[in-house]
Amino acid sequence: MRSADQSSWKLLFVSTPLGSLGSGKGGGVEMTLLNMWTALTQRGHSIQIIAPQYSQLPGAPIIAVEGAPSIPAQTQTRTAPIDMPGNSVLANMWWQVLAYQQGYDLVVNFAYDWLPLYLTPFLSIPVAHLISMGSLTDAMDQMIGQIAQDYPYSIGVHTQAQARTFPCAPHCYPVGNGLDLSLYQFSPTSDSYLCWIGRIAPEKALEDAVAAVAQTGLPLKVMGHLQDQAYFDQIQAEFPQVDLDYLGFLNTNEMQQVLRHSQGLLVTPRWIEAFGNVVIEGLACGVPVIAYNRGGPAEILRQGETGWLVEPDSVEGLIEAIQKLPQIDRHACHQQAEQQYSLPAFADRLEEWFQKILQFYPQG
Ligand code: HBI
Numbered sequence: 001m002r003s004a005d006q007s008s009w010k011l012l013f014v015s016t017p018l019g020s021l022g023s024g025k026g027g028g029v030e031m032t033l034l035n036m037w038t039a040l041t042q043r044g045h046s047i048q049i050i051a052p053q054y055s056q057l058p059g060a061p062i063i064a065v066e067g068a069p070s071i072p073a074q075t076q077t078r079t080a081p082i083d084m085p086g087n088s089v090l091a092n093m094w095w096q097v098l099a100y101q102q103g104y105d106l107v108v109n110f111a112y113d114w115l116p117l118y119l120t121p122f123l124s125i126p127v128a129h130l131i132s133m134g135s136l137t138d139a140m141d142q143m144i145g146q147i148a149q150d151y152p153y154s155i156g157v158h159t160q161a162q163a164r165t166f167p168c169a170p171h172c173y174p175v176g177n178g179l180d181l182s183l184y185q186f187s188p189t190s191d192s193y194l195c196w197i198g199r200i201a202p203e204k205a206l207e208d209a210v211a212a213v214a215q216t217g218l219p220l221k222v223m224g225h226l227q228d229q230a231y232f233d234q235i236q237a238e239f240p241q242v243d244l245d246y247l248g249f250l251n252t253n254e255m256q257q258v259l260r261h262s263q264g265l266l267v268t269p270r271w272i273e274a275f276g277n278v279v280i281e282g283l284a285c286g287v288p289v290i291a292y293n294r295g296g297p298a299e300i301l302r303q304g305e306t307g308w309l310v311e312p313d314s315v316e317g318l319i320e321a322i323q324k325l326p327q328i329d330r331h332a333c334h335q336q337a338e339q340q341y342s343l344p345a346f347a348d349r350l351e352e353w354f355q356k357i358l359q360f361y362p363q364g
Contacts, residue, residue, distance in 0.1 A: 178346025
């Protein structure tokens with residue numbers, strides 16, 4: 001066990017049990033794990049990752065674990081019991097944590113699941129839980145609250161807005177997020193189209209963006225994982241006149257080649273987005289962002305300076321904001337990404353978080 005003020009730490013990352021890293025099944029948390037790994041490795045810390053088998057992370061050492069994936073928490077009802085599949089990959093990953101923990105200073109948990117929280121007191125080293133979504137079920141809220149109380153600072157979140165969805169909000173530690181900005185090319189000029197990026201599913205409300213461009217006439221380029229085909233077909237049937245160009249689920253470089261030349265990025269989540277990685281991807285490219293005024297995007301964007309926050313679920317609000325996009329300085333967007341969401345800035349926030357956990361961890 002290294003002292004808390006050690007210049008470099010040995011960290012054990014334990015991934016989400018939804019699927020292999022690189023499969024896209026883990027959603028935004030896959031990107032968060034990759035960016036945290038890059039940021040902290042560059043900062044001199046040594047990191048071992050435990051993840052489901054077939055996980056791909058270039059250059060990262062992975063302990064691959066077999067087993068059945070967890071049920072996505074966002075599909076559960078509020079009062080859902082804690083459920084685990086037989087031969088659970090989550091349980092199998094944490095079995096590895098027990099075996100490896102002696103050689104490490106801190107475990108970092110990326111799963112939005114009950115078991116890693118429950119196991120915290122049973123481990124001999126501290127755990128930093130990065131909670132990646134807002135409140136979804138009573139059982140998770142209860143367990144998060146329990147650990148937040150018994151292990152100060154151990155519950156990390158992305159934004160205050162996300163924290164406020166939990167009863168234990170004051171005990172949640174916000175760390176924001178971060179990007180490898182070298183992967184995004186700033187573009188001072190734009191072509192005549194808008195972008196919408198995300199999982200195509202009802203909670204992301206693509207239909208609002210399409211309804212808005214139906215009025216403004218600009219083409220809309222859509223990128224992301226097509227999770228719900230029937231939902232997508234219905235939108236296209238409802239707005240046949242819209243020039244909607246679906247480009248698929250592209251890798252970061254292909255995606256940013258399209259995003260960087262757009263006039264603006266529309267972000268229309270129906271739920272309280274914990275953060276909104278696409279928002280900082282847009283800013284990194286110098287693209288003004290229009291988003292509903294709730295959740296993570298409302299905490300990231302600077303009104304009238306790097307984007308426009310509009311009344312939640314208001315298509316009229318989106319239309320007005322689209323007309324005002326030329327008022328936004330694209331350099332200001334890029335500068336905000338550099339100041340707040342670069343990997344060094346993210347690493348600073350993560351080191352502060354880990355330092356607090358290590359300082360307050362009840363010495364055994
Ligand atoms: N559901 N059970 C479970 N576990 C997770 O780790 C999880 C999830 N649903 C969504 C999710 N992780 C991530 O896609 C988001 O947190 C980004």
